[in-house]
Structure formats: C-alpha cells, structure tokens
Amino acid sequence: MVEPPMDEEITLVDGIDQEYLCETNLEVSNENHDEHGNEENSGNNQEILEPYNGMEFESLEEGLEYYTKYAKHKGFGIRRSRVTKSRRTQVIIGQEFVCSKEGHRAKKYVNREDRTQVAPDETRTGCKAMIYVSKKVGVDRWIISRFTRDHNHELATPKSAPFLRAHRKRTRAQRNLIDVLDDSGVRPSKIMSVLATESGGIDKSQFAKCIHNVLLPSEFESEWAAIMGKYGLQENSWLKKLYSIREKWIPAYVRSSFCAGMSTTQRSESMNKYFKDYVNASTPMSKFVIQYDKALDARYNKEREQNFKTMNSKPILKTMYPMEKEASIVYTRKMFRKFQDELIHSQQYVAGKINAVEQVYKYGVHEFDKKKPEYIVTFDVSSTTTACKCHMFEFVGIPCRHQLAVLIKKKVHSIPDHRYFLDRWTRNAKQGEVDITSDHDNNAPTSSMMLFNSVMVHSLELSEKASRSQKHYDIAIGGLQRLFEELDALKIEDDKGNSPTDVVISKNVPEAVLRDEETHLLSQNSILLDPPHVTTKGRPKSIRKKGSLEQKKGSKKCSHCKQKGHTIRTCRLLKESRCGSSAEITSDPNATKQVSSSHIDQDSNTPQNLNQGQ
DNA sequence: AGAGGTCATGAGAGGAGCGT
DNA sequence: ACGCTCCTCTCATGACCTCT
Numbered sequence: 256m257v258e259p260p261m262d263e264e265i266t267l268v269d270g271i272d273q274e275y276l277c278e279t280n281l282e283v284s285n286e287n288h289d290e291h292g293n294e295e296n297s298g299n300n301q302e303i304l305e306p307y308n309g310m311e312f313e314s315l316e317e318g319l320e321y322y323t324k325y326a327k328h329k330g331f332g333i334r335r336s337r338v339t340k341s342r343r344t345q346v347i348i349g350q351e352f353v354c355s356k357e358g359h360r361a362k363k364y365v366n367r368e369d370r371t372q373v374a375p376d377e378t379r380t381g382c383k384a385m386i387y388v389s390k391k392v393g394v395d396r397w398i399i400s401r402f403t404r405d406h407n408h409e410l411a412t413p414k415s416a417p418f419l420r421a422h423r424k425r426t427r428a429q430r431n432l433i434d435v436l437d438d439s440g441v442r443p444s445k446i447m448s449v450l451a452t453e454s455g456g457i458d459k460s461q462f463a464k465c466i467h468n469v470l471l472p473s474e475f476e477s478e479w480a481a482i483m484g485k486y487g488l489q490e491n492s493w494l495k496k497l498y499s500i501r502e503k504w505i506p507a508y509v510r511s512s513f514c515a516g517m518s519t520t521q522r523s524e525s526m527n528k529y530f531k532d533y534v535n536a537s538t539p540m541s542k543f544v545i546q547y548d549k550a551l552d553a554r555y556n557k558e559r560e561q562n563f564k565t566m567n568s569k570p571i572l573k574t575m576y577p578m579e580k581e582a583s584i585v586y587t588r589k590m591f592r593k594f595q596d597e598l599i600h601s602q603q604y605v606a607g608k609i610n611a612v613e614q615v616y617k618y619g620v621h622e623f624d625k626k627k628p629e630y631i632v633t634f635d636v637s638s639t640t641t642a643c644k645c646h647m648f649e650f651v652g653i654p655c656r657h658q659l660a661v662l663i664k665k666k667v668h669s670i671p672d673h674r675y676f677l678d679r680w681t682r683n684a685k686q687g688e689v690d691i692t693s694d695h696d697n698n699a700p701t702s703s704m705m706l707f708n709s710v711m712v713h714s715l716e717l718s719e720k721a722s723r724s725q726k727h728y729d730i731a732i733g734g735l736q737r738l739f740e741e742l743d744a745l746k747i748e749d750d751k752g753n754s755p756t757d758v759v760i761s762k763n764v765p766e767a768v769l770r771d772e773e774t775h776l777l778s779q780n781s782i783l784l785d786p787p788h789v790t791t792k793g794r795p796k797s798i799r800k801k802g803s804l805e806q807k808k809g810s811k812k813c814s815h816c817k818q819k820g821h822t823i824r825t826c827r828l829l830k831e832s833r834c835g836s837s838a839e840i841t842s843d844p845n846a847t848k849q850v851s852s853s854h855i856d857q858d859s860n861t862p863q864n865l866n867q868g869q
Numbered sequence: 870a871g872a873g874g875t876c877a878t879g880a881g882a883g884g885a886g887c888g889t
Numbered sequence: 890a891c892g893c894t895c896c897t898c899t900c901a902t903g904a905c906c907t908c909t
Contacts, residue, residue, distance in 0.1 A: 334880075334881055334882080335881070335882060335883090336881085336882080336883095338882080338883060338884085339890090339891070339892075348890090348891090349891085349892095355880085355881095387892095389891095870909100871908105871909090872907100872908085872909080873906100873907085873908080873909100874905100874906080874907080874908095875904100875905085875906075875907105876903105876904085876905090876906100877902100877903090877904085878901100878902085878903090878904105879900105879901095879902090880899105880900090880901080880902095881898105881899085881900085881901095882897100882898090882899085882900100883896105883897090883898090883899105884895105884896085884897080884898100885894100885895085885896080885897100886893100886894090886895085886896100887892105887893085887894085887895105888891105888892090888893085888894105889890105889891085889892085889893100
C-alpha cells in the first residue's frame with residue numbers, strides 16, 4: 256500500500272492525517288468502544304482509510320483484502336465481480352469488487368415455476384458501490400481506477416457486520432486446525448469449542464465448576480476472581496455484567512431460595528419433554544390444540560395415579576429411625592423416596608463439633624473416608640433446628656444428608672414439630688386448593704371449536720347407544736328429529752338478531768365490532784383448513800414396510816469408493832485423492848511421504864490398503 | 870445427540886459477446 | 890483495449906430427513 260498522490264485531496268479521518276494512516280498500514284486505533292464499553296474485534300475498532308482513485312496495491316489480492324476490511328468496518332459485504340482479461344495474453348488486468356447487494360436476483364430465479372419452497376428473501380438491491388482495481392501500465396502494481404462510495408441501502412452496524420456472509424470466513428490457520436481436528440475424529444461441536452478457546456475463549460470445565468460446584472458465595476467470588484485473573488478477563492464488560500447480576504443466576508446465591516430443586520434450564524427442558532410426545536415441528540395448528548389437550552389430560556392422569564399410589568399403598572421402610580416413618584406418612588411418595596435416600600446417605604457422614612456459641616453448635620460434616628468437602632451445619636439446641644451451608648433444604652425443600660447426620664448425632668430421631676416437612680411436598684398439599692383437574696373436566700365449552708368438540712363427543716356416545724337395538728334406534732332418531740326442529744327454530748330467531756353467542760362475549764366490546772368479528776370467525780371456522788402441505792426437503796421417509804430380514808441394515812457404504820465401514824464424508828481415499836492432486840502439482844517430496852505414512856495408520860480394511868494389496 | 874445423506878437454492882465467480 | 894450486460898456453472902449453505 257502506498258501513500259496517496261500529492262495532487263489528491265488529503266482528507267482527515269477523525270482528525271488524523273491520511274498520510275499517517277498510510278504509514279500505519281491504513282489502520283489507526285481510535286480506542287473506540289461501543290456504548291457498553293465493549294471493545295470490538297480486532298479491526299472493527301480501527302478506522303480504515305477510505306478508498307480513492309489512484310490508491311495503489313502490491314497485488315489484486317491485497318486490493319481485495321483492503322476492500323474487505325473497509326467493508327467490514329463500514330458494515331457491508333463485498334464480493335468479487337467482473338474480471339477483465341487482456342484479449343491478447345488472457346492475463347487478468349482488472350477486477351471489480353462490488354457490494355454484496357449489487358445487481359438484482361436473476362429473473363430466472365424470480366420467476367421460477369418449478370419452485371417448491373418459499374422464495375428466500377431478496378438480498379440484492381442493485382447497489383452501485385464498488386471499486387475497480389486495474390493493473391498499472393508498465394509496472395507490476397495495481398490501482399483503484401474507479402470508486403463508487405454510496406450505497407442505496409442501510410449499512411450494518413460494526414457489531415453485526417460479522418454476520419455478513421463475506422465476513423464469516425475463517426483464517427487459513429483456523430481452517431488447518433479444523434482439518435487436523437476433523438482428521439483426528441473430533442466432533443464438529445467440539446471443534447467449534449476448541450476454536451473458541453483457541454481464539455481467547457476460556458476453559459469451559461473450569462468455568463462450569465466455578466458456577467455449579469461451589470456452595471458458598473464467598474467461594475464463588477474467589478474462584479471467579481481466579482479465573483478472571485488467569486485469562487486476563489477482568490476488563491471484559493460482558494463478564495463484568497454477568498458478575499454484577501450474580502445473585503440472580505449463580506447457584507451459590509440462589510440456593511437459599513426455594514426452587515423445587517430445579518434450575519431455569521431444567522424447567523424449560525421438562526416442558527420440552529412434556530410436549531415432545533404429543534407435538535412436533537410439523538404438527539398443524541388444528542392438531543396442536545387437540546394434542547395440547549391430550550398432553551394436559553395425560554399430566555392430570557399421572558397426577559391422579561401418583562395420588563392414588565400415595566393414598567393406597569405404603570412404602571417400604573429401610574431404617575429404624577422414627578423420622579422415616581413420619582416422613583412416609585406425611586410426604587407424597589416421590590418426595591418420601593428422596594427423603595429416604597438422604598436419610599440412608601446421612602449414615603456415610605461423620606459430624607465433628609467445631610465450636611459452640613451459647614446454644615448454637617457448629618458441626619463440620621464430611622464423608623467417612625474424605626476430609627473434604629466439609630459441610631458446616633449449625634444446630635440450635637433450644638429449637639432443635641439445623642441449617643446447612645449446602646442450602647438443600649432451602650432450594651429443594653427436604654432436609655439434606657448433612658443436616659440429618661447432625662440430627663442423628665444429637666439423638667433427634669423424630670422430625671421436630673414436622674418443621675422440615677414443607678406443605679408443598681405433603682400429600683395434603685392440594686387440600687383447600689381448587690381442584691384443577693375437576694375444574695378442567697367440567698369446563699363449560701365457550702369457543703365454537705370447543706362447542707363443536709363437545710357435541711361431537713356426545714353424538715358419538717349417542718350413536719353407540721342408539722345402535723344397540725331397533726327400539727334404541729327409533730327413540731334416538733325420533734329425538735333427533737325433534738331436536739333438529741328445535742334448532743332450526745332457534746336459527747330463525749338467530750337470524751332475527753338474537754345471537755346466542757352474545758351471552759358469552761364481553762360487554763365492553765362494541766356490539767358492531769363483535770358482530771363483525773363473530774361473523775368473520777364463524778365464516779373462518781367453516782372454511783378453515785390446514786395450510787397447504789409442502790413436500791419437505793431431504794430424503795423422504797420410506798413408506799415401504801421392511802421385511803424381517805432387512806430390518807437391520809448392514810454397515811454404511813461409501814458412495815465414492817464403494818467400501819463398507821465409512822461414508823463419503825469420511826472417505827480417506829477421496830480426501831487423499833484431493834490432497835494427492837495438489838501434492839503432484841507442487842511435486843513436494845514431503846507430500847508423498849505424508850500420504851504413504853498415513854497408510855500405515857489405516858485399518859486393514861480401508862480402501863488404501865486394499866488398493867495397495869492389489 | 871450427532872453423523873451422514875438428499876435436496877433446493879442463491880451467492881459467487883468467470884466467460885462470452887458486443888458497443889465504444 | 891476497455892467496459893458493460895448477460896449467461897452459465899460450481900459450490901456453500903441451510904433445511905430436513907434417517908440411521909446409529
């Protein structure tokens with residue numbers, strides 16, 4: 256890159272002379288921070304010199320590299336475009352680098368008739384922004400001979416620029432690393448996390464340990480400080496922000512609040528599981544409503560079943576402690592199992608007195624064979640209450656094994672005043688509450704869809720009863736005829752303006768609006784159909800029922816080398832034939848060496864060895 | 870959950886042809 | 890020789906599938 260010609264007007268970028276910019280490889284740090292104080296990625300927080308006619312480069316690639324940087328900084332994507340070749344020598348003498356929104360989508364794509372999917376969003380706007388880099392006559396240098404600055408569209412912010420396709424490329428070193436990891440059988444997700452670590456990411460396991468494995472806020476704080484220090488992240492604003500709201504998400508802080516032992520992710524995951532068996536991505540909306548009801552019914556049914564189990568069976572006791580029997584009477588079955596588990600495990604712990612202040616004893620509780628981790632449990636003699644630093648009681652709602660170990664040591668074999676039995680986990684939890692189950696069952700149908708469903712269910716019942724005998728049938732048909740007459744009469748009244756649905760609808764809504772919406776809804780109901788079915792992409796599921804002999808498919812077969820045991824994506828022969836061709840071109844003796852050495856590592860049944868053996 | 874496969878699609882890149 | 894438009898081909902990408 257060279258400095259601009261003297262006859263060009265030298266413009267200032269943030270008050271810095273362009274000449275200076277040229278000397279500093281067109282970039283100068285302006286210490287820019289975004290509104291959150293975040294430092295942008297390298298290159299983004301640096302001002303880039305604007306292109307000008309006559310700007311020189313060593314090569315065409317350098318020109319492209321420069322314009323890419325400039326585009327990323329400005330917030331647009333670029334692509335290579337027209338190439339100009341010498342007609343005489345066929346050597347490239349110029350190339351356009353244009354804004355990625357240059358031109359318009361080709362007509363053949365816009366007016367496609369064989370399209371099976373929704374047309375993707377139009378990405379081009381006919382933008383004219385570009386540079387044309389051409390070869391300087393007589394010398395081996397390249398200059399910008401045309402430059403159009405203005406875009407006909409909004410530019411992306413520097414933060415979102417990396418999402419532009421042109422700026423999503425990985426460096427050659429990163430690509431090499433990906434190849435090496437891929438060859439070593441490392442999974443793509445793992446490769447991405449390695450890349451994240453390699454580019455300044457932090458050790459995830461250490462991070463996870465710091466978040467999930469510490470029990471006390473003080474422990475967390477020292478762990479956090481250690482990690483920040485180790486990776487030099489003290490100034491990272493995102494982490495700073497996370498740290499400032501640590502009370503809201505770090506388990507060590509939230510463990511003192513009752514969450515039924517669930518983290519936020521567990522809650523959403525359990526919801527996922529809840530619906531997974533009933534709906535999937537292709538469930539139409541009409542079916543979703545039905546399936547949702549089914550899922551809800553199944554949940555109520557399960558609850559009733561659990562309730563029945565709790566009320567009509569007795570759990571088997573495993574210890575002689577009275578508190579176990581008390582718990583078996585009070586707790587629901589599931590919570591009793593948890594309590595029992597804690598009680599049994601408490602026998603693996605030893606409690607040693609640390610100190611006693613007035614009537615409050617402090618115990619260190621640890622496993623028999625391990626001194627650490629040690630849990631501090633306080634025991635108040637006057638109230639026979641305990642508290643443990645693991646906060647399990649506060650978080651889950653049942654006493655932990657450490658508390659139980661102390662209680663047993665202090666010969667408290669009954670739960671004092673049932674104070675450790677949270678009402679939520681007792682079999683009487685629903686006493687005094689509205690029975691949602693029955694409420695759900697008796698819900699009067701309000702929407703037209705629910706009315707229809709309800710009538711449908713009753714008419715099925717009617718059909719079943721009416722078909723028992725000719726007499727049953729005659730009564731049913733006679734009744735139905737009377738019913739039809741009655742309903743027809745009602746319809747005439749309805750037409751006069753006495754809509755029965757008026758009763759259900761809120762009186763706050765203007766009547767005219769209501770009538771319009773109702774008619775709209777009703778007319779929609781009569782014609783509402785599933786959206787048109789579009790054939791999905793990908794290999795369609797075979798509708799042929801497989802015979803018993805072909806149920807179990809053999810190992811995979813490579814579509815490239817036709818060998819079993821791998822597929823085209825992992826075909827070494829294909830990979831080597833690609834590498835081999837480049838090795839031949841470079842005639843690098845090492846390349847041949849690498850190929851032959853890789854053969855040694857092959858399994859005996861790989862295509863290479865088979866070929867060698869031939 | 871992840872690997873591997875198929876398919877649809879448009880971006881990207883370069884070539885052909887023509888006018889200046 | 891250059892600059893422009895149009896056309897064609899390849900490849901990356903994403904969606905969605907089955908299979909392990």
